[in-house]
Amino acid sequence: MGSAATRSELAVARHVAPENFQTACWGEIDAAPYWRRGICFNPGCCAPFEPRRDWQMYCSKACERAGVSEMRRWGHRLALPSLIHRIGKYEAKDDAIRERTRAARRHIAQLQSAWLEERQTRAGQVRS
Numbered sequence: 001m002g003s004a005a006t007r008s009e010l011a012v013a014r015h016v017a018p019e020n021f022q023t024a025c026w027g028e029i030d031a032a033p034y035w036r037r038g039i040c041f042n043p044g045c046c047a048p049f050e051p052r053r054d055w056q057m058y059c060s061k062a063c064e065r066a067g068v069s070e071m072r073r074w075g076h077r078l079a080l081p082s083l084i085h086r087i088g089k090y091e092a093k094d095d096a097i098r099e100r101t102r103a104a105r106r107h108i109a110q111l112q113s114a115w116l117e118e119r120q121t122r123a124g125q126v127r128s
Ligand SMILES: [Zn+2]
Pocket: 040, 041, 042, 045, 046, 047, 058, 059, 060, 063
């Protein structure tokens, strides 16, 4: 490599993939966890358990797998409207794109509400 190499050519490749939510926002999550320590996060279980790690949310591997499956199922439904919302977020002129962006945002909110309601229903069924 000669002296003609620029600073950017010598730099380490930029890391473009963002970390997952739990890693990127660990400080905020640590200050306000979204699960109750020692209560399984799987709304179909909600069993009390003794966590082996501070961040352990599920009582068993089966419940963890159920949680991953739930995230995939809802995440798949949320992915496209999330992308479409972000694509049009700063559109200032095209009314059709602005309306499509609002529709995507509304759809995301509806999915979030439906997901939370489903979890609450499942948790209610466990407790009754
Ligand atoms: Zn469980």
